[in-house]
Amino acid sequence: MVDIxxxxxxxxxLLVVLRVSIxxxxxxxxxxxxxxxxxxxPWSSDGYLKNAQGPFRGLFRSMSGDPDDKLWLxxxxxxxxxxxxxxxxxxxxxxxxxxxxQLKKLLDGASSHDAILDVTKLPEGVDFxxxxxxxxxxxxxxAKRLKIDGQRxxxxxxxxxxDAQVADRTGADYDQYRKALNDAFTRASRLSYKERMRAHLLxxxxxxxxxxxxxxxxxxxNQMVSRYEDRLASAKLSFEQEHLNRIxxxxxxxxxxLAGPVMALDxxxxxxALKIPEVSQLTRxxxxxxxxPIRVVDLLTIAGLAGLGILLIxxxxxxxxxxxxxxxxxxxxxxxxxxxxxxxxxxxxxSFIVNKNLIEVFALLALSAVPTGYWFGLDKLVAGFLSxxxxxxxxxxx
Numbered sequence: 449m450v451d452i453x454x455x456x457x458x459x460x461x462l463l464v465v466l467r468v469s470i471x472x473x474x475x476x477x478x479x480x481x482x483x484x485x486x487x488x489x490p491w492s493s494d495g496y497l498k499n500a501q502g503p504f505r506g507l508f509r510s511m512s513g514d515p516d517d518k519l520w521l522x523x524x525x526x527x528x529x530x531x532x533x534x535x536x537x538x539x540x541x542x543x544x545x546x547x548x549x550q551l552k553k554l555l556d557g558a559s560s561h562d563a564i565l566d567v568t569k570l571p572e573g574v575d576f577x578x579x580x581x582x583x584x585x586x587x588x589x590x591a592k593r594l595k596i597d598g599q600r601x602x603x604x605x606x607x608x609x610x611d612a613q614v615a616d617r618t619g620a621d622y623d624q625y626r627k628a629l630n631d632a633f634t635r636a637s638r639l640s641y642k643e644r645m646r647a648h649l650l651x652x653x654x655x656x657x658x659x660x661x662x663x664x665x666x667x668x669x670n671q672m673v674s675r676y677e678d679r680l681a682s683a684k685l686s687f688e689q690e691h692l693n694r695i696x697x698x699x700x701x702x703x704x705x706l707a708g709p710v711m712a713l714d715x716x717x718x719x720x721a722l723k724i725p726e727v728s729q730l731t732r733x734x735x736x737x738x739x740x741p742i743r744v745v746d747l748l749t750i751a752g753l754a755g756l757g758i759l760l761i762x763x764x765x766x767x768x769x770x771x772x773x774x775x776x777x778x779x780x781x782x783x784x785x786x787x788x789x790x791x792x793x794x795x796x797x798x799s800f801i802v803n804k805n806l807i808e809v810f811a812l813l814a815l816s817a818v819p820t821g822y823w824f825g826l827d828k829l830v831a832g833f834l835s836x837x838x839x840x841x842x843x844x845x846x
Contacts, residue, residue, distance in 0.1 A: 455818075464763075464824045467770065467815050470808065471760025474773060478754030485750075488718070488734055493749060494742050502785040505680075513741035516673050520707035521666050523646050530555055530641065530717065532738060540735045541725040550724050554717065557640035558598045563631035565594040571614065571621040579609050585632075594628040596636040607633050641717045648709050655706060669706060672699040693791055752776050760815075763825010767816045774812035781805040 455463075484491040498515050500508035509515035519525045534555055538548050568589060576582040584600045587593075596602050610629060614622050639647065649655055655665045663671075676695045679688075722730070737743050756776065759769035786792070786799040797803065821827025 460820075460823050463815065463818055463820050466811060467760050467763070467766060467820045467825075470773070470811065470815075471757045471769075473757070474753045475757025475761060478750050478752075478757055481746075481750045482754065485736075486734060488722075490734075490737065490746075491750075492742060492746050496783065497742070497745070500783040502782060502787060502790045504782050508783045511741060511745050517703050517707045518670070520710045521649060521669070523649050526645055526649075526710060526714075527642055530714075533718070533721075536738065537721055537735055541729045541732055543725065543729070547724050551721055553640070554720055555641050557643060558635075560595040560598050561632050561635035562593040562595050563628040563635070564592060565624060565628040566592050567621050567624060571617065571619070571625050573614055573617055574610075574625060575613070576610075579606070579613070581606055581610070585610070594625075594632050596632045598636070602633055602636050641713055645710055645713055648713075649706075665702070665706060669699065669702045672702060689789065689791060696791075749776075763821035763827050764830070766821030766825055766827055767819065770812045770815035774809045774816065777805055777812065778809045781809060 481491040494512050497508050497512040498517075514520070519529075534551055537543070538551065541547075543551065565587065570587050576585050576587075581602075584597050584602055584606065586595050586597075588595060607629070611626070614625065649666070672695060676692060676699055679692055679695075682688075752772075753776075756769050756773045759765055760773065781803065786801060786803050788801075792798070819827065822831065
């Protein structure tokens, strides 16, 4: 089985070179992905899986955990995602109480928005109760701070009423009061990340569907996705496929319009949060993404690429490694197969049934059928070691 005399020297050399070349390609791909894990934008197969086509489209898309980005359109889901980030970020960088408070303010907003007002009492004529704003704004004489409630918020019209109360008053106390009111109102006008997210998803009537008789943009997107999925299996002719491609393109454009701003907020939040830890805390490295279906898929893919690449290069368990690599690459092929009736995969490659992935699968299957690891690799050393141990045991029994 391992007798090299059954093969020409050229065949042996080329098969070994083929094994090492494929191993190197897999290893390099795996190492490149590993290097991205130490950055703020680690590699993910999320986009590849969400754009999967072909007979196993549903299986591959489900691996992403959120194939249509609908969780980004659910305010409660996004809020829960950010709360989880808050806990993991605080734990990873070992934030102190002050830093935790800063991060919480970014997410949820402050309980109150304060400004210094260095007076013992409010100037004459300032009366929050008379304007029915005593629950929105207050003055802490002990701390000498003017406070606007963080949950109630203050509207511009309410601020105008407060300004009107002292419009004709002059003096140092009134100047300090006006400055404190402006400072507190400016701070109160800055929405937290959760408020900005909810304002986009729920505060916009176009998105949330708060206008009578009109369908919301979120509901429209859900219908577009459902229509595409319902017609996908029955589309056979080319014009039907072209029509489906337009529906899918429109659906993804709608998803970018709706979920894109929330995703941008997510990225902005994480960048803003990184300004909170000190330099010594940042040396702990980037925060790893939470364990999720897509995270598991990514880690298994990276481990498979790097591990199988090493085994193929050194020629250890070469036939098993080649067979396992063929199975893995065939999965890549099935995610976007160039089959009749299946939309073309994005990119410059144009294939029909056979593409680069399938060719690599056949090459790996061919390698699994010949003992290249015995010709040049660790398989020969391992086999020799095991043979010696077996011989030694046999001698010991005699």
